[in-house]
Amino acid sequence: MRIDVVTIFPSYLAPLREALLGRAIDRGLIEVAVHDLRDWTHDVHQAVDDSPYGGGPGMVMKPQVWGEALDSVIGPVIDSPARLVVPTPAGRPFTQQLAHEWTSAERLVFACGRYEGIDQRVVDHYAQRMPVDEVSIGDYVLVGGEVAVLVMVEAVVRLLPGVLGNPRSAAEDSFSDGLLEGPAYTRPEVWRDLPVPPVLRSGDHAAVDRWRRDRALERTARLRPDLLAALPPDALDEADRAV
């Protein structure tokens, strides 16, 4: 998978080259390129924004600059293998399911807005020619799209084959079975008078699996009852329903 990010703050994306993601790049599992939007300006001030039509606070990012940048980064859009992703608080929710869907994309191109966002005609133009996703990482307002791109790239790349050391990690994620993960423990056996639940030291794998499922169901019911309500009817067996 190739990932391109267009932004006016390239250094915001430096974490993409650290740790797990950095190792995935070094191992050739992904390619990452970060582009400075101002490279496609032609004026001395390198202007990327202008006042909003209709008035209102703040500035809007200019379509001309974005068009030149995205044409250059995406290349010919006919039969393009790329998806264009535009982070915005006004987007569809970014979910684990969407992260899984994107793992099949050959290319992801992220357009990071700032100010009050990108002129809508940029999305409208490219949506006529290729898949475009306007996506939000949550119901709160950030200052720009860069942090959202870091979140989405990490969520997608960790699902790619070979990226995680243990493939079970992704398979047993929160949300992978519709439930939140239960609690995790490691040594010492007792910490500040708090013991590890004995079942986890029993060696009885069936009992451990049942205990973990019960804790996941309890946690989901307490913190995210909406996820329980969204489960398909056959997702919970009789033992689950007894929790």
Ligand SMILES: CN1CCC[C@H](Cn2ccc3ccc(-c4n[nH]c(N)c4C#N)cc32)C1
């Ligand atoms: C007051 N205005 C309102 C419109 C957006 C302005 C800041 N901004 C400019 C570009 C941009 C991109 C994403 C996000 C964003 N915020 N929250 C999320 N979940 C996001 C996501 N993905 C925010 C952004 C601030």
